[in-house]
Amino acid sequence: MTSEPDPFPRPPLDTAALDAVLVRPGGLWRRIEVLPETGSTNTDLAARAAAGAPHGSVLVTEHQTAGKGRLGRGFSVPPRAALTVSLLVRPDAPVSSLSWLSPLMGVAGVGAVRRLSGVKASLKWPNDVIVPAGLRSGAARSDGKLAGILAEVDFSSGSPAVVVGIGLNVSQSRSELPVDNAVSLRGEGSAALDRGALLAAVLGEFEELYTVWTAAGGDAEASGLASAYRDTCATLGRPVRVHLPGGRVLEGTATGVDSEARLLVRGPDGERALSAGDVVHVRPGG
Structure with a gap:
């Protein structure tokens, strides 16, 4: 008797194919490195940044065992079930504009x-990719978290190095997801579970946005980044x-x-601007 094929295969990433697609003369990306396993790609790449790793470095892992979220929250995922990637940029932009790099990755x-x-x-807001409740598959009553984003800045070399x-979540089943509100592309009915294609698409979108943002001197309004973020942010108006x-x-x-990526909240005492560092959680109200 032959076994049934896995309907959700989890093949390894093809480093050579990724380099061929993403690394090119004049482009942003210098090298795509894939690790079989690591605790956290952000931690690893931040250490490399402090040691002088070049602008445009990309680090991916097949199995992240100690991922880093906001406020020090940790998480892990099954091997080859998620796209876990960090990138390093050294932007020629004002320090005050660096708060836009996490939203840029979100867009x-x-x-x-x-x-x-x-x-x-x-x-x-500020740094989760979600599937809003009304747009989820089935009869879900709450937003589903599809991806988390974390940016870290290092100034040890004088000029800022930013790891994003x-x-x-790509092919996890419900039981493999770390928290109740997490969702995966598989769980939301997607047949597009090729992590290599997803990685190429994420890095391609990031490069396009980043190139325009840096050409505008890190000005999120002039580059159109702020407008693109607002257009995709489901938090606004709620x-x-x-x-x-x-x-x-x-x-x-x-x-x-606002122009500094702060959330504007109108409450009983008027409108208040909140940066990501000011906030523990933002939950739906009403």
């Missing part, structure tokens, strides 16, 4: 997912409960994102 991730998978992804990582340090909670309506 890139949403664009790649929509284009390849058909899943109606959006952004949740994304962990995108009632929210913003959990702040010290157990404080701000309730109001998310009215916008």
Whole structure:
């Protein structure tokens, strides 16, 4: 008796094919390196950045065992079930503009997912790729987290080096996802589970956005990045409960994102601008 083929195969990434597609003269990416296993691609690449790794370095792993989220939260994923990648850029832009690199990755991730998978992804401020409740498969009543993004800045060499990582759930089953609100492309009905194609699409979208943003001197408004972010951010226009340090909670309506990537929330005492570092959680309100 022959066994049934796996309907969700998890083949390894093809490094040579990725280099052939993504590394080119005059392009952003210098080398695509794939590790069989590591704790965190962000941690590894941040260490390499401090040691002088070049602008445009990309580090991917087949199996991330100690991923890093916001506020030090950890996570792990099964081998070859997710796209876990970090990239290093050394932008010639004002330090004040670097807060836009995490949102830039978010816009890139949403664009790649929509284009390849058909899943109606959006952004949740500041750094999650989600599938909004009303657009999810089945009768889901809550937003599903498809990907998390984390950016880290190192100034040890004088000029800033920024590592931006994304962990995108691709072929995990429900039982393999780390938290209740997490979703995968597989779970949302996508047949596009080729991690190599997804990686090429994410890096291609990032390069296009980054090139225009740096040409505008890191100005998110002039480059169109701020507008693209607002267009894909499902948080805007919704009632929210913003959990702040010290157990404080701000309730109001998310009215916008300003030129510094801060969330604007109109509450009982007027409008307040919140940076990602000011916030523990943003939850739906109402």
